[in-house]
Amino acid sequence: MAPRSEPLAVSHAIRWGAVVTLTGLCGGLSGLGLAALLHAIQHLAYGYSPATLFNGESFLDGVGSASAARRVGVLAGCGVVAGVGWLAVYRWCKPLISISRAVKSADPRMPVVATTCHALLQIITVALGSPLGREVAPREIGAMIAARLSSYARLTLDESTVMVACGAGAGLAAVYNVPLAGTLYVLEGLLVSYNWRALVPAIITSMIAALIARMGLGNLPQYAVPQYASTPSLMIWSAIAGPLFGLAAVQFTRLMSSARAQAPRGAALPALCLLNFVFIGLLATQLPILLGNGKGPAQVGFDGSINLELAAILLVLRVLITWTSLRAGAAGGLLTPGLCNGALFAILLGGVWSTLWPGTPLGAFAVIGSAAFLASSMRVPLTALALIFEFARPSQEFLIPMLIAVSGSVLTAEYVRSAMAASASRRVMQGEVEQTGA
Structure with a gap:
């Protein structure tokens, strides 16, 4: 019995390692792709230079240079996209499953079409001027992919739960270039656990995702802030x-x-x-x-x-x-x-x-x-x-x-x-x- 169980354990470890690596890679690529989509829509909608897609001219510069009529027109378009888009998601797609609910569920898989549409609508509407945040979209895509990878690899429920949380953290790490915050979000915000079975994959996935995203977005901070003194x-x-x-x-x-x-x-x-x-x-x-x-x-x-x-x-x-x-x-x-x-x-x-x-x-x-x-x-x-x-x-x-x-x-x-x-x-x-x- 022992000789047979050892190869099974090795096979399981290989599958687990593959899911961890792929979750980080997919989280980074999806975060990079969503960020590129966001910037492209912003430049197209408000008419500022596509040469500054990832650096240079900011969104504030772009909307400030656009005419008042264009701002109203773009926001009206945003309203149409938001209203029709989310109505279609609620009416014709499978019910949405939030990341927190997936982490606590006996089946952590999230519906692919509904989740993807929900995430894309968030990115598009924020790009057009919605005052809401864009961070949920890459987290949802990362968590959805991680759940599917875990299912294909036949991981245990506990391992799948950890990987869904890691997928969400990887998406956050990629879209904002915040590997440490992505790791802590997994441990503190989703799993409420700091044991090594959660800590190790959280670090690896967030690190890989951030490195992948940096290839396209660069390694710049989100905000330019002077070095203030602590007085x-x-x-x-x-x-x-x-x-x-x-x-x-x-x-x-x-x-x-x-x-x-x-x-x-x-x-x-x-x-x-x-x-x-x-x-x-x-x-x-x-x-x-x-x-x-x-x-x-x-x-x-x-x-x-x-x-x-x-x-x-x-x-x-x-x-x-x-x-x-x-x-x-x-x-x-x-x-x-x-x-x-x-x-x-x-x-x-x-x-x-x-x-x-x-x-x-x-x-x-x-x-x-x-x-x-x-x-x-x-x-x-x-x-x-x-x-x-x-x-x-x-x-x-x-x-x-x-x-x-x-x-x-x-x-x-x-x-x-x-x-x-x-x-x-x-x-x-x-x-x-x-x-x-x-």
């Missing part, structure tokens, strides 16, 4: 402001969850999407920086080239159009929108602080605020820290005020969520008692 003023501000970011993140996620829950899935979807995106296009005639997933406002926040008045206006409007887009039935992530909101909110708080203790650049507040807000809104503090470090590449000493702010934000957010859950539970129990008494 006593900034550390004290981080301790005071951290809980405020936690409170804001809880309200933001509640608002967006409510919008998603009430979003139409039937005949009203195309009309609402069209109205929503035309409304955004009209706003963009005056504020082109509103368009897209929030990278533009985050960038001007990080480099400190934005004043307090514009930051306040953009924060209110960004939250509004993110809510209206989800409420109208559009789909997308909240990573970059959350990062953007955190940066803008931090600039406002930092502006107030600077009247008391001047000398700190507004951009320094924005970098810390984006990490604190993202940590609580996504509920993945380690991933959020890694994302900001890989996005902006600040100095190592900047980790200290970031940790202070993130700690305060997460502690406050989790306390508030626990209190809200306890209050809701008491209301349910009270209702049941009243019904029984009646």
Whole structure:
């Protein structure tokens, strides 16, 4: 019996290794392909130079150079694509399976056609100007491919679950060039496990995916950020402001969850999407920086080239159009929108602080605020820290005020969520008692 079991174990190890390697490769290629599609649509829609497809002219530069009429027209087209596209997915494709649901399922496979269409619609609409994030699309494609590879290789359910999570992490690592954040997202956000059976494939797949994507996208950070100093003023501000970011993140996620829950899935979807995106296009005639997933406002926040008045206006409007887009039935992530909101909110708080203790650049507040807000809104503090470090590449000493702010934000957010859950539970129990008494 033993001589026969050894070849079986070796064969299984080879199949497992092949799935890990292919998941990283496919995650990198799909992330690269989706990024190329995004940039190509942006350049075509807004008419800026195709020579700057992967570097040079930014999306903010492109939409700023486009005429007001073109912005409205492109957003109207975005509304048509979003409304008709997602109506078709909900009506004629298999039911969508989210990554988190696949990871917890006894069958982690995700429907190929529905998942692919859902991901492509997110990329197309974000490229056309949707305020939602693009990070869900590469994660879904990576997870879907990993599930299929695991099925073909006849891996165990536990191994397949890990590989689905790794596929999602590989997609994130590729599209944003964040191998560390991709790894931590797998462990912290999906599997909630740091054992070696999860850690090793998470590292390998995210590393391979990021290296593959760099061949086409380059090894540049997502944001150009000065090397801000970690000062006593900034550390004290981080301790005071951290809980405020936690409170804001809880309200933001509640608002967006409510919008998603009430979003139409039937005949009203195309009309609402069209109205929503035309409304955004009209706003963009005056504020082109509103368009897209929030990278533009985050960038001007990080480099400190934005004043307090514009930051306040953009924060209110960004939250509004993110809510209206989800409420109208559009789909997308909240990573970059959350990062953007955190940066803008931090600039406002930092502006107030600077009247008391001047000398700190507004951009320094924005970098810390984006990490604190993202940590609580996504509920993945380690991933959020890694994302900001890989996005902006600040100095190592900047980790200290970031940790202070993130700690305060997460502690406050989790306390508030626990209190809200306890209050809701008491209301349910009270209702049941009243019904029984009646």
